[in-house]
Amino acid sequence: MSLEPHWAAGVCEGLHAVGSRHVVYVPDNPLSHVLRILDREYADVRRTVATREEEAFGIAAGMYLGGARPTVMLQSSGLGNSLNALTSLLIPYKIPALVIISMRGDVGEWNDAQVPMGRALPAILDAIGLPHATAESPETTAETVRLVGQTAFGTRQPGVCLLPRRVTVPAGGATTRDRRETSVPISVGVQPHDARVRS
Amino acid sequence: MTRLDATRRLVAALDREPVIASLGHPAYDLFAAGDRPENFYTWGSMGLASSIGLGLAMVQPDLRIFVVDGDGALLMNLGALATIGWIRPANLVLIVWDNAVYGTTGGQDTATAHGADLEAVARALGARIATTVHAEHDLDAAIARARVEPGPWVIVARVSEVMPTVKPPLDCVYIKQRFMAAIGQPEGATRGARI
Numbered sequence: 485m486s487l488e489p490h491w492a493a494g495v496c497e498g499l500h501a502v503g504s505r506h507v508v509y510v511p512d513n514p515l516s517h518v519l520r521i522l523d524r525e526y527a528d529v530r531r532t533v534a535t536r537e538e539e540a541f542g543i544a545a546g547m548y549l550g551g552a553r554p555t556v557m558l559q560s561s562g563l564g565n566s567l568n569a570l571t572s573l574l575i576p577y578k579i580p581a582l583v584i585i586s587m588r589g590d591v592g593e594w595n596d597a598q599v600p601m602g603r604a605l606p607a608i609l610d611a612i613g614l615p616h617a618t619a620e621s622p623e624t625t626a627e628t629v630r631l632v633g634q635t636a637f638g639t640r641q642p643g644v645c646l647l648p649r650r651v652t653v654p655a656g657g658a659t660t661r662d663r664r665e666t667s668v669p670i671s672v673g674v675q676p677h678d679a680r681v682r683s
Numbered sequence: 684m685t686r687l688d689a690t691r692r693l694v695a696a697l698d699r700e701p702v703i704a705s706l707g708h709p710a711y712d713l714f715a716a717g718d719r720p721e722n723f724y725t726w727g728s729m730g731l732a733s734s735i736g737l738g739l740a741m742v743q744p745d746l747r748i749f750v751v752d753g754d755g756a757l758l759m760n761l762g763a764l765a766t767i768g769w770i771r772p773a774n775l776v777l778i779v780w781d782n783a784v785y786g787t788t789g790g791q792d793t794a795t796a797h798g799a800d801l802e803a804v805a806r807a808l809g810a811r812i813a814t815t816v817h818a819e820h821d822l823d824a825a826i827a828r829a830r831v832e833p834g835p836w837v838i839v840a841r842v843s844e845v846m847p848t849v850k851p852p853l854d855c856v857y858i859k860q861r862f863m864a865a866i867g868q869p870e871g872a873t874r875g876a877r878i
Binding site for chain 2 (some may be wrong): 508552571
């Protein structure tokens with residue numbers, strides 16, 4: 485009876501399967517589906533909001549030191565905020581985390597300001613030596629997340645699963661809120677009066 | 684009091700509580716005050732000591748977690764105080780060595796030299812107890828309470844800067860593995876396993 489998209493259920497299934505019971509995140513519109521499913525169906529997974537992505541990685545590192553297997557969820561724009569935490573804490577100390585990144589700026593993007601970071605993100609991950617895999621379809625998302633987590637916690641380094649917009653924001657498959665705010669910018673270039681009439 | 688004196692008073696008051704140390708001089712002085720496996724020395728990630736402490740406090744509620752931070756480092760991650768105030772872990776004690784300068788980088792002023800009040804910020808963002816101490820006996824009293832009374836505690840200790848003369852171990856993985864074993868969470872990879 486779930487109204488949430490299949491890929492989002494897959495993220496939850498994958499992180500749970502790899503033993504993660506803590507999700508530290510900075511909100512993102514597609515990731516809201518994941519958060520709703522966790523809230524409804526995964527009572528044993530604790531969700532913690534961080535004020536920015538770097539902080540989320542610090543909290544996750546502390547959780548790992550205490551014996552937990554943390555997941556960090558963020559939008560791709562937040563990777564820039566995270567680089568010092570990754571390169572001077574998690575990577576040199578070999579502290580793993582399952583990292584779920586909701587992509588902006590990839591194919592399907594409409595916002596210029598999201599494109600430079602989205603385009604650079606895979607190359608940045610390669611440059612700092614972090615392995616990453618992309619969830620290619622809603623049906624394979626659970627397995628991709630699980631495998632990324634298995635490698636991360638097995639080899640003790642952060643592992644990144646990318647969620648591309650072609651998976652998270654499919655035409656007609658998103659919620660009304662998603663369509664208005666992230667997929668089809670109906671109010672862009674429209675005068676306030678017109679926008680008010682339309683809404 | 685100097686930061687080293689204050690750090691020595693902290694270590695003398697502790698039993699086996701974990702201590703997370705901010706990079707640079709707070710970590711150097713923690714090592715100088717007496718190396719112990721329950722010390723987690725950061726070598727980078729300025730600002731994140733308080734966040735590491737929060738994450739550890741959340742998953743180890745039966746341990747009392749101490750963090751030794753600097754005023755410059757905390758100013759870099761003030762959002763951490765909001766998250767700590769939201770989660771309100773009773774077992775977290777954040778000690779801020781406030782010397783009003785960026786001591787590790789040459790002594791440039793921080794905002795606390797010009798009126799910023801970290802105790803007030805901590806209280807506004809939800810710390811259960813926030814206090815500022817200037818003298819040794821007040822620091823001792825605050826630490827003694829913070830070891831047993833519910834937090835989260837934020838103790839802002841006004842200290843003077845003295846250049847450290849020693850550094851903690853450089854090997855990050857060694858620091859991590861020793862720390863995790865000492866707090867009863869030995870990393871799985873450090874043990875053998877059945878095939």
